[in-house]
Amino acid sequence: MRNLILLVLAIVTPAAHSQRLEAPVDRSAYYTPDTATTNDLRRVPMPKGFMEPPGAVLVRNARLFDGTGAPARPAAVLIEGSHITQIAKTEADLRLPSGVVIIDAAGKTLMPGLIELHGHLTYLERPGMPAAMSEDSQADAALRGAERMRYFIESGITSVRDVGSHGMAPYLLKLWQYTGRIPGPRLFVAGQLIVGTGGHGTESFTFHTAPEYPDSQIYEANGADGFRAAVRLQFKRGADLIKLASHFSPEEVKAAVEEAHRLGLRVTVDAETLFTDMAVAAGVDCVEHPLPRSDATVRLMAKQGTCADVTLVPYQYIINAGGYFFSTSRRFTLSNEAMFAMAKKMKDAGVTLGIGTDMTYGLYKSLPEPYIQELKNFQQLGYTAAAALVVATRTNAEILGMADRLGTVEVGKLADLIIVDGRPDENPEDLRKVDQVLLNGQVVVREGRIFVPHHVEEKVRFP
Ligand SMILES: [Zn+2]
Structure with a gap:
């Protein structure tokens, strides 16, 4: 009978989970049932009752x-x-x-508190600020983050997945928040954005980049070993996940994903066209943005359980501001219609969609408007208001890897x-x-x- 049940389960379990190419290593089998672990993705053992409020x-x-x-x-x-x-x-x-x-x-x-899947706590506010408030100031980066944490928490956003911030700043903001020293949401941080030299974010802005500038937001790596080293550096600093962006070779993205997964970290990627195809084939866990990718890749995402953090809001913001130009990592025409068509295609194929707003420059000052706008975008994709809110809470917790602790109001x-x-x-x-x-x-x-x-x-x- 038990075998029969297992067989039936095997048939009805979606291919999504059984066919994932590689998954982050889960070490929970090594814990005794009463082992207390941190409330983040690293799940490191900790003393019972650590940071537990009384009463x-x-x-x-x-x-x-x-x-x-x-x-x-x-x-x-x-x-x-x-x-x-x-x-x-x-x-x-x-x-x-x-x-x-x-x-x-x-x-x-x-x-449940809302979850933001795509934040940049330390992103530069706008070009042309005084030199002391520049990309080279870790102090300013930390203060920018502390201010944004206030805006998030006031808006009911209780968890933020930070997918690219300056140097040590996101790690320290996370540490200060969870030890109760500054107010703000729970932070799940990727540290620096890892790209091949000349990759996304380095081509049309004047950002300084690591490894030459260790405190920058972007880390330029080369070769499979270079990508592994970049992943390990973020892990060493305390990363909860890894964020990659185009461009990279198939070998580089595969090495980064393999290394991160072995360390127990999920990987998300900001890519477009052929680089998204490569990243999905390499087994990334999530793809950011509603950008072009092949139909075969959309099918593969659904089949292996690769999620999509669609982030329609930032591109609507960019389109409104005139467009996204002179970028070698955005070599396609951007339009509201094309983005919605891609989001709809993924939804119809059975890809799990999540909610993130990618508020760059001063957009966070408009909170909660950008987050509400993304919920409305989901309504335009065919979700009811209630279903969009379930994505913002339960589904976002699943994409984060925290569904056992966050995302719903349950005992x-x-x-x-x-x-x-x-x-x-x-x-x-x-x-x-x-x-x-x-x-x-x-x-x-x-x-x-x-x-x-x-x-x-x-x-x-x-x-
Ligand atoms: Zn972003």
């Missing part, structure tokens, strides 16, 4: 949109430490611990939650009214503003 929080009288695809329903949710521990229709059905802090969400929607998940004064599952515009944000079980936005508690005074003795 419990009850969110009552909520209209719960849980991100699983189920319709919104009345609910009370109990959070203990950083995790969701009980969910019931009303608080009368919960076993409440003493000293629980109560948040009344009457008339509001409680839902056992981390309490990254937002309370919205409206019904964003019916109208994305209601995301302008993010009232409260809880991150890791703690209130970080209250009445729409960042809430920073008084620091805990450490005991000190004087003579």
Whole structure:
């Protein structure tokens, strides 16, 4: 009987998972069942209760949109430490611990925090800034990131996948955030963008690039060994994933993917045309942007489970600004129609689509507008408002590799939650009214503003 069940499972399991060329190494089989690990993609063992906030929080009288695809329903949710521990229709059905802090969400929607799949925390604001605020200043890069983290969290975005930032800045921003020293979303960082010499981002801007400038945003590598070394450098600094961009040779992209996967890291790629084809064949986990690729590659993406972070917003922004010119890594005509056609083609082929906004220059200052616009773009692709919101939460968590901890409101998940004064599952515009944000079980936005508690005074003795 058991064999029969296994056989049936093997038949109904989508080819997506069984035929993936290479996948990141999963080390969980080596852990004992009670091993505590970090809440990031590295999953390194850590002491139990590390960064676990004390106490419990009850969110009552909520209209719960849980991100699983189920319709919104009345609910009370109990959070203990950083995790969701009980969910019931009303608080009368919960076993409440003493000293629980109560948040009344009457008339509001409680839902999982939004996830941003394509951020650049330290991207230069605009050309022509004072020299002290330039690409060569790590201090300015870190401060740019800290400012953007505030905008993200105020907008209800509780996780950001950073896919290309300057030097050590994204790693340090991540460290300062998760140890509670600066407010902001959870960060999952790729570090520097890895390209072949003259690759994307180096051809039409005046960016300084690594390895000559170690603190830059882009790392130019050459040869299979060069790509492996670039991956290992980001891993050493603390990368959660690897970001590649065109151009590269088939051998180079294959080496980078193989190295990253062995280290347990997922790989995403910003590429177009033949380079996307090469990267998908090499087994990348995700492809950024709605740019041209062959029909065979779209089919292969669906078959092996390669996801697409479509990012229509940044290209609509670029098209509005006049277009994308003089770039050797964008050798095709860009149009809104062509982008939507590619996104639609991938959707129809069964490729998993995710939501990212790639806010470069000063676009982050328009938050939450760009994120809401991408949800509306998904509606234009045929998703309902609720289905687009499931992509923004559950599916984005899956693409990130964090679906076991983030993306839905379920018992056992981390309490990254937002309370919205409206019904964003019916109208994305209601995301302008993010009232409260809880991150890791703690209130970080209250009445729409960042809430920073008084620091805990450490005991000190004087003579
Ligand atoms: Zn980008």
